[in-house]
Amino acid sequence: MVVAIVLIGIGTYLTRLSFIGAFGARRVPAWLERPLRYVAPAVLAAITLPEVLMPEGTMDIVPSSNPRVLAALVAVVVAIKVKNVGVVIVVGMAALWLFDAWLG
Amino acid sequence: MTTRERALTDGFKAMAPMLLALVPFGLVLGVTMAGTVVGAGWGFATSFIIFAGAAQLATVQLLNDGTALAVVVLTALVINIRHLMYSAALAPAFRDFPPRWRAALPYLLTDQTFAVSTLRFERATDPVYRRWFFFGTGVALWVPWQLSTLTGVVLGAQIPESLGLGFAIPLVFLVLLIPVVQTRPGLIAAIVGGGVAVLASGAPYGLGLVVGAVAGIAAGVVAESVGRR
Numbered sequence: 081m082v083v084a085i086v087l088i089g090i091g092t093y094l095t096r097l098s099f100i101g102a103f104g105a106r107r108v109p110a111w112l113e114r115p116l117r118y119v120a121p122a123v124l125a126a127i128t129l130p131e132v133l134m135p136e137g138t139m140d141i142v143p144s145s146n147p148r149v150l151a152a153l154v155a156v157v158v159a160i161k162v163k164n165v166g167v168v169i170v171v172g173m174a175a176l177w178l179f180d181a182w183l184g
Numbered sequence: 185m186t187t188r189e190r191a192l193t194d195g196f197k198a199m200a201p202m203l204l205a206l207v208p209f210g211l212v213l214g215v216t217m218a219g220t221v222v223g224a225g226w227g228f229a230t231s232f233i234i235f236a237g238a239a240q241l242a243t244v245q246l247l248n249d250g251t252a253l254a255v256v257v258l259t260a261l262v263i264n265i266r267h268l269m270y271s272a273a274l275a276p277a278f279r280d281f282p283p284r285w286r287a288a289l290p291y292l293l294t295d296q297t298f299a300v301s302t303l304r305f306e307r308a309t310d311p312v313y314r315r316w317f318f319f320g321t322g323v324a325l326w327v328p329w330q331l332s333t334l335t336g337v338v339l340g341a342q343i344p345e346s347l348g349l350g351f352a353i354p355l356v357f358l359v360l361l362i363p364v365v366q367t368r369p370g371l372i373a374a375i376v377g378g379g380v381a382v383l384a385s386g387a388p389y390g391l392g393l394v395v396g397a398v399a400g401i402a403a404g405v406v407a408e409s410v411g412r413r
Contacts, residue, residue: 081221081222081226081247081253082226083253084243084247084253084256084257085222085226085229085230085233085234085243086233087257088230088233088234088239088243088256088257088260088261088264089230089233089234089235091257091260091261091264092234092235092236092239092260092261092264092267093290093291095261095264095265095267095268095271096267096270096271096290096291096293097271097287097290098267098268098271098272099268099271099272099274099275100271100274100275100278100286100289100290100293101286101287101290102275108268108269108272112268113269114405114408115401115402115404115405116265116266116268116269117369117370117404117408118369118370118373118400118401118403118404118405118408119262119263119265119266119397119401120266120360120364121361121364121365121370121371121373121374121377121400121404122373122374122376122377122396122397122398122399122400122401122403122404123238123262123263123377123393123397123400124238124357124360124361124364124374124377125361125373125374125375125377125378125381125396125400126377126378126380126381126392126393126396126397126400127238127241127242127245127353127354127357127381127393128354128357128358128361128378129378129379129381129382130378130381130382130385130392130393131351131353131354131357132354133382134382134385135350137385139382148351148354151351152354152355152358155355155358156358156362159358159359159362160362163205163359163362163363164204164205164208164359165205165206165208165209165356165359166204166205166207166208168355168356168358168359169208169212169352169355169356172351172352172355172358173348173349173351173352173355176348176351177348180348
């Protein structure tokens, strides 16, 4: 576990240093530039969607046993309106508890 | 005021609005980390060893799920590969800095310091101003990040699991997701990435996330080239 954390730390520093540290190459090669644009949406969704749709490891979109789906929908609407992480967390958690108490 | 003082002050000021989003994220991350097998101590250590919120979150989550270590490292580095882009964009400005600064400052390179600095560097061209400004934004981000995650791990030990605070993780990622799905290829990358990650969630060694991410990136690239025609 510690090894993984340290390796990620070193690797992250090296990606930050990459072009700044290099003397020769100054631009991201064209073949890399396009894929890099889609790292954020692809990775973020790949983390989020399973967490919402399958909290126990199997697909569950029934509101009574998995209130996360409805709470996430509420959170998305709020996130589009206000871009503050704090507000979305408070509203999303409140929605989760409400749906859980109401349907569960 | 010397250039150095002015640059530092400007750096702090430019970063201040970002803290509204950063501090709650740090708190939630800390609370979450304290509740995993990683624990409060090593969880907090990721804040200065990795210093990248999304990657820290994915790392502790995957370690908690018992994912193979190689996959944990791979996933976190895929999440952080966007720094290559930032590094390339800032390299011309950093070329005028002394070597020690060029080696040390990239540690502070994040989504926020990049966004604020590239904007400022368009009109501020003095290398001395530039390096102190970047340092100022970095410190203004680094210190609150350490303090908020530290507070989170301390509080986290006292918060019962039944509150379902684990849900705060996808909530944070949802907020980060909104601005990057505003283009059609971005949206397609997210739908494919998320969909494949769900379908592949049973994959061994916790590879589902990486498979989903790679599929999503490929889908985004294809969508972009199709859209151009």
